[in-house]
Amino acid sequence: MQTTLILLKPDCITGRKSGEVLKRFEDAGFQIRGCKMFRADASLLQEHYAHIASKPFFPEVEEFMTSSPIIAVALSGDNVIERVRDLLGPTDSTKAAKGTIRGDFGTTVMQNIAHASDSLESAEVELKRFFQPAELFDYSMEIRPGR
Ligand code: ADP
Secondary structure, three states: OEEEEEEEOHHHHHOOOHHHHHHHHHHOOOEEEEEEEEOOOHHHHHHHOHHHOOOOOHHHHHHHHOOOOEEEEEEEEOOHHHHHHHHHOOOOHHHOOEOEHHHHHOOOOOOOOEEEOOOHHHHHHHHHHHOOHHHOOOOHHHOOOOO
């Protein structure tokens, strides 16, 4: 069982696709363990996007990511890290196949609906960046199939 960090980006929030995206994750059998809405600030984005912070397009990403509140979701399930990346499709929405989340709802390489951790190591770091331990819930024993 793994947990990954999802960020529903401003195009998802303002385009009112959050329910659709979360439905795809839940329909795939994944469980929401934590969820919160907030407005990202520059220092959080510098940290989260350190690997692209020196790219020429970074200021645009920063402007986009602060243009509305975002939603962070901690999502658990078998092999969830890789499977969610598959459900999302590639970074560039224009190259993402129909049926993937980015292919169906994304518009550009930047406005691509959601972030998802790309490895076990980044998931661990990213979950700590966005959630306090008390904000993550383990209720797997309380789930009744079929209800
Ligand atoms: P991913 O989010 O698929 O893991 P990256 O980590 O490479 O992709 O990039 C982080 C985010 O930066 C992307 O999701 C996208 O919003 C934005 N981005 C990546 N490449 C570009 C680009 N060439 N132009 C504009 N924005 C980009």
